[in-house]
Amino acid sequence: GAGVSQSPSNKVTEKGKDVELRCDPISGHTALYWYRQSLGQGLEFLIYFQGNSAPDKSGLPSDRFSAERTGGSVSTLTIQRTQQEDSAVYLCASSLFRGSNEQFFGPGTRLTVL
Amino acid sequence: SQQGEEDPQALSIQEGENATMNCSYKTSINNLQWYRQNSGRGLVHLILIRSNEREKHSGRLRVTLDTSKKSSSLLITASRAADTASYFCATDAFLLNYGGSQGNLIFGKGTKLSVKP
Numbered sequence: 001g002a003g004v005s006q007s008p009s010n011k012v013t014e015k016g017k018d019v020e021l022r023c024d025p026i027s028g029h030t031a032l033y034w035y036r037q038s039l040g041q042g043l044e045f046l047i048y049f050q051g052n053s054a055p056d057k058s059g060l061p062s063d064r065f066s067a068e069r070t071g072g073s074v075s076t077l078t079i080q081r082t083q084q085e086d087s088a089v090y091l092c093a094s095s096l097f098r099g100s101n102e103q104f105f106g107p108g109t110r111l112t113v114l
Numbered sequence: 115s116q117q118g119e120e121d122p123q124a125l126s127i128q129e130g131e132n133a134t135m136n137c138s139y140k141t142s143i144n145n146l147q148w149y150r151q152n153s154g155r156g157l158v159h160l161i162l163i164r165s166n167e168r169e170k171h172s173g174r175l176r177v178t179l180d181t182s183k184k185s186s187s188l189l190i191t192a193s194r195a196a197d198t199a200s201y202f203c204a205t206d207a208f209l210l211n212y213g214g215s216q217g218n219l220i221f222g223k224g225t226k227l228s229v230k231p
Contacts, residue, residue: 033218033219035221040223041223042202042221042222042223042224043157043202043204043219043221044221045218045219045220045221048218056218059218089155091156091157093157102147102159102162103159103219104159105149105156105157105158106156107155107156108155108156
């Protein structure tokens with residue numbers, strides 16, 4: 001596809017369950033970023049990948065959050081033992097390389113933890 | 115941590131009027147970007163201004179950057195109802211010890227613009 005895609009678009013889960021969110025970046029983009037946006041707020045940086053490695057994990061809010069990227073392409077963000085405060089829209093973006101001009105964003109996954 | 119702070123938080127204008135949104139940030143930057151978001155979902159890149167630039171235009175958009183004041187403004191001229199959206203500034207921080215871009219963007223909380231027909 002031409003743009004960044006994310007799945008699922010919406011996810012409702014019960015507190016304590018694990019969830020996996022998926023991001024397909026634009027083909028050829030080496031850098032991939034995860035952000036989250038709580039209701040009415042700006043975007044909070046979570047983690048970024050350059051290729052398959054994640055040199056900066058400083059934004060992950062707790063050890064319940066982890067992410068991986070395989071083959072320099074698809075990335076999954078996993079949240080274990082979800083809490084209600086994890087409810088947010090999780091946005092993925094990609095760019096040609098770290099620090100390149102523009103980040104292209106996916107439509108996001110809206111996560112609701114009941 | 116949040117780098118940018120936009121003001122106003124909300125702005126309501128009539129179609130045809132100009133809309134000005136401001137952004138302030140805290141650290142040295144490589145560049146500053148403005149994004150638009152409709153209905154709380156995906157963001158669309160509008161314009162990028164580099165730290166050595168002072169003004170940039172793109173269609174009805176005009177962006178200024180004052181690095182001495184660590185501030186930027188986005189002007190939308192002749193607004194249309196379709197411009198109704200949230201607008202965010204985002205900074206690409208410059209890492210002194212790396213000598214280059216930090217990579218990830220740091221976003222402000224955004225300005226919610228409403229353009230009434």
